[in-house]
Amino acid sequence: xxxxxxxxxxxxxxxxxxxxxxxxxxxxxxxxxxxxxxxxxxxxxxxxxxxxxxxxxxxxxxxxxxxxxxxxxxxxxxxxxxxxxxxxxxxxxxxxxxxxxxxxxxxxxxxxxxxxxxxxxxxxxxxxxxxxxxxxxxxxxxxxxxxxxxxxxxxxxxxxxxxxxxxxxxxxxxxxxxxxxxxxxxxxxxxxxxxxxxxxxxxxxxxxxxxxxxxxxxxxxxxxxxxxxxxxxxxxxxxxxxxxxxxxxxxxxxxxxxxxxxxxxxxxxxxxxxxxxxxxxxxxxxxxxxxxxxxxxxxxxxxxxxxxxxxxxxxxxxxxxxxxxxxxxxxxxxxxxxxxxxxxxxxxxxxxxxxxxxxxxxxxxxxxxxxxxxxxxxxxxxxxxxxxxxxxxxxxxxxxxxxxxxxxxxxxxxxxxxxxxxxxxxxxxxxxxxxxxxxxxxxxxxxxxxxxxxxxxxxxxxxxxxxxxxxxxxxxxxxxxxxxxxxxxxxxxxxxxxxxxxxxxxxxxxxxxxxxxxxxxxxxxxxxxxxxxxxxxxxxxxxxxxxxxxxxxxxxxxxxxxxxxxxxxxxxxxxxxxxxxxxxxxxxxxxxxxxxxxxxxxxxxxxxxxxxxxxxxxxxxxxxxxxxxxxxxxxxxxxxxxxxxxxxxxxxxxxxxxxxxxxxxxxxxxxxxxxxxxxxxxxxxxxxxxxxxxxxxxxxxxxxxxxxxxxxxxxxxxxxxxxxxxxxxxxxxxxxxxxxxxxxxxxxxxxxxxxxxxxxxxxxxxxxxx
Ligand code: FUC
Numbered sequence: 002x003x004x005x006x007x008x009x010x011x012x013x014x015x016x017x018x019x020x021x022x023x024x025x026x027x028x029x030x031x032x033x034x035x036x037x038x039x040x041x042x043x044x045x046x047x048x049x050x051x052x053x054x055x056x057x058x059x060x061x062x063x064x065x066x067x068x069x070x071x072x073x074x075x076x077x078x079x080x081x082x083x084x085x086x087x088x089x090x091x092x093x094x095x096x097x098x099x100x101x102x103x104x105x106x107x108x109x110x111x112x113x114x115x116x117x118x119x120x121x122x123x124x125x126x127x128x129x130x131x132x133x134x135x136x137x138x139x140x141x142x143x144x145x146x147x148x149x150x151x152x153x154x155x156x157x158x159x160x161x162x163x164x165x166x167x168x169x170x171x172x173x174x175x176x177x178x179x180x181x182x183x184x185x186x187x188x189x190x191x192x193x194x195x196x197x198x199x200x201x202x203x204x205x206x207x208x209x210x211x212x213x214x215x216x217x218x219x220x221x222x223x224x225x226x227x228x229x230x231x232x233x234x235x236x237x238x239x240x241x242x243x244x245x246x247x248x249x250x251x252x253x254x255x256x257x258x259x260x261x262x263x264x265x266x267x268x269x270x271x272x273x274x275x276x277x278x279x280x281x282x283x284x285x286x287x288x289x290x291x292x293x294x295x296x297x298x299x300x301x302x303x304x305x306x307x308x309x310x311x312x313x314x315x316x317x318x319x320x321x322x323x324x325x326x327x328x329x330x331x332x333x334x335x336x337x338x339x340x341x342x343x344x345x346x347x348x349x350x351x352x353x354x355x356x357x358x359x360x361x362x363x364x365x366x367x368x369x370x371x372x373x374x375x376x377x378x379x380x381x382x383x384x385x386x387x388x389x390x391x392x393x394x395x396x397x398x399x400x401x402x403x404x405x406x407x408x409x410x411x412x413x414x415x416x417x418x419x420x421x422x423x424x425x426x427x428x429x430x431x432x433x434x435x436x437x438x439x440x441x442x443x444x445x446x447x448x449x450x451x452x453x454x455x456x457x458x459x460x461x462x463x464x465x466x467x468x469x470x471x472x473x474x475x476x477x478x479x480x481x482x483x484x485x486x487x488x489x490x491x492x493x494x495x496x497x498x499x500x501x502x503x504x505x506x507x508x509x510x511x512x513x514x515x516x517x518x519x520x521x522x523x524x525x526x527x528x529x530x531x532x533x534x535x536x537x538x539x540x541x542x543x544x545x546x547x548x549x550x551x552x553x554x555x556x557x558x559x560x561x562x563x564x565x566x567x568x569x570x571x572x573x574x575x576x577x578x579x580x581x582x583x584x585x586x587x588x589x590x591x592x593x594x595x596x597x598x599x600x601x602x603x604x605x606x607x608x609x610x611x612x613x614x615x616x617x618x619x620x621x622x623x624x625x626x627x628x629x630x631x632x633x634x635x636x637x638x639x640x641x642x643x644x645x646x647x648x649x650x651x652x653x654x655x656x657x658x659x660x661x662x663x664x665x666x667x668x669x670x671x672x673x674x675x676x677x678x679x680x681x682x683x684x685x686x687x688x689x690x691x692x693x694x695x696x697x698x699x700x701x702x703x704x705x706x707x708x709x710x711x712x713x714x715x716x717x718x719x720x721x722x723x724x725x726x727x728x729x730x731x732x733x734x735x736x737x738x739x740x741x742x743x744x745x746x747x748x749x750x751x752x753x754x755x756x757x758x759x760x761x762x763x764x765x766x767x768x769x770x771x
Contacts, residue, residue: 048111211245333379415473712767
């Protein structure tokens with residue numbers, strides 16, 4: 002059976018989940034997340050609150066990764082050795098500049114809710130467990146003894162609650178006991194008035210946490226029994242859960258109010274509303290974001306469970322394959338909406354908001370040598386601006402601790418953060434040699450802030466939010482840049498291409514990031530008409546800065562200033578291609594882009610989940626849709642789990658977001674002031690359409706295509722001013738008009754059409770070839 006595209010956006014399975022990582026289904030509202038298993042006799046709902054972290058100020062000896070005593074000459078000493086010897090091993094540098102990690106902490110599971118179902122059937126029929134991306138609702142259904150049982154779960158951002166409902170089509174059929182378990186020992190669990198209250202402190206740092214679950218039964222009886230609540234013979238039952246901690250994103254204490262009042266108020270308010278009201282409010286809130294984008298790749302969803310759809314995926318030409326790709330794209334947007342919302346204190350971490358452990362991989366932290374940034378690549382492009390709010394908030398909160406680190410470790414102005422960080426302003430270093438040093442991270446994190454300005458054109462945002470953070474990151478580098486004795490250019494030193502090779506001076510990524518930062522800082526100051534002295538200082542540095550883009554002996558883009566690249570190197574980080582993506586200094590069709598292609602071909606199509614996702618974006622930027630698609634195929638076949646989570650391995654959500662961005666990059670690009678529509682359409686996507694993608698300049702883009710060629714392109718311009726649109730359709734016979742049929746007087750230059758757009762108009766470019 003073929004479903005229309007919106008209904009086909011459902012993940013479904015014909016068995017309960019037994020494994021958290023690969024099978025359970027995620028719901029989330031930003032601050033809260035849960036994983037639904039759908040067991041028949043026992044339902045397990047593992048849940049999270051995003052701020053529940055060990056480590057930080059309450060942990061004895063926590064010092065944000067800053068050196069505990071001054072090392073006034075340490076950075077200069079490494080720099081001198083690099084000037085003298087050209088390269089220094091990571092181990093040697095870590096011995097000089099690193100320090101053991103203390104109190105970094107880790108993201109914590111909050112625990113589990115279990116529903117023990119009384120009289121559960123041994124062999125139910127018609128079992129189905131699903132996650133509707135159209136509504137952000139998870140469902141479990143089965144039939145037993147002629148009675149159809151249905152459970153629904155969602156995490157509503159309005160009201161900050163997770164809600165579940167159990168129902169049956171015969172009265173009195175709902176009986177269960179709800180209980181909580183968690184690995185956190187220092188807590189109390191009490192039941193009263195149908196409400197389970199879980200309250201405690203993390204022994205590690207004293208962080209207070211609280212969750213409340215209100216059970217509301219329709220018909221039957223409800224009993225509080227110590228630490229659990231039992232419902233017997235109800236027609237249906239609803240539970241609402243909210244949770245919180247006393248975390249605050251304010252340096253240096255990172256503690257705020259006891260969560261009790263907020264959690265109580267959230268659960269009280271939700272419990273006073275009907276299930277249908279709560280559900281309707283949630284679906285409306287979610288759809289306001291999710292429905293902005295539609296993608297049709299010619300998919301037809303077969304009537305097979307999603308794990309089978311994935312297992313049978315070949316990346317070939319079948320409509321089933323297109324169904325998985327379209328679902329995966331939608332899922333990336335779903336996951337971002339579900340793990341990053343306006344009212345969040347923290348952005349999506351390595352696992353979004355989902356974690357079942359007290360010691361998750363890499364602490365489920367914020368890695369800044371690509372991972373956090375990748376999480377937010379799809380945000381503006383796929384029309385989810387609101388999801389960037391916690392990212393901005395988090396980066397802004399790093400400035401205060403980052404200033405201290407800049408001053409104490411480097412004697413520099415501005416702010417800095419290194420390779421990975423936590424919710425408690427860990428802006429210093431640790432001593433894992435291949436991942437402890439990356440002061441460029443601060444600069445890279447500001448790319449998103451400037452890009453948000455470019456997408457929205459919001460000058461108030463630039464003035465109030467982005468510029469102060471960008472300027473501080475730039476000041477750090479203005480103080481730190483070093484004159485390279487080899488050629489007198491300004492370079493980063495010590496410089497380390499993430500997790501690869503030796504320390505040296507002026508590795509390509511370092512230079513590309515700093516160049517982009519200084520360029521954005523200067524452009525921002527000019528736009529705002531502020532800080533003339535800073536403008537002059539930045540312009541002078543830019544004029545002397547090594548741009549970090551060099552073509553090497555085998556035609557490759559060099560990863561380092563010296564030509565050290567090996568043709569056989571397949572390292573997962575492709576850092577020297579930063580200027581191709583997410584930067585935009587290397588432009589398709591130039592010799593540098595051809596060199597990037599040589600490097601990328603050398604690295605091959607393998608890698609961890611996020612690495613493959615990055616390569617989709619690279620190939621899209623090289624305008625090679627078929628190779629971009631080949632990387633998507635690789636990712637879906639070898640780095641995607643049954644619940645369609647990306648796996649590094651293990652599970653790591655950045656790859657989902659990176660792939661979603663990559664698909665968007667195949668459809669619309671706008672990094673160089675031209676809205677390029679369908680820049681990298683693969684042959685496999687023969688016919689299709691997309692609507693609602695965003696381009697820089699406050700533009701919303703749609704397109705339809707047949708046989709790989711565009712039929713229509715629509716651009717809705719949010720602002721009045723000049724616009725440039727590039728498409729192959731422009732090179733041939735075409736018509737362009739606004740919604741009232743008026744032609745805007747466009748000028749054509751090859752594939753590029755330019756005109757003066759008016760705010761609020763929708764312009765259509767139509768293929769008029771005979
Ligand atoms: C980066 C990567 C690793 C891993 C970690 C969380 O440092 O190099 O592969 O993804 O982040």
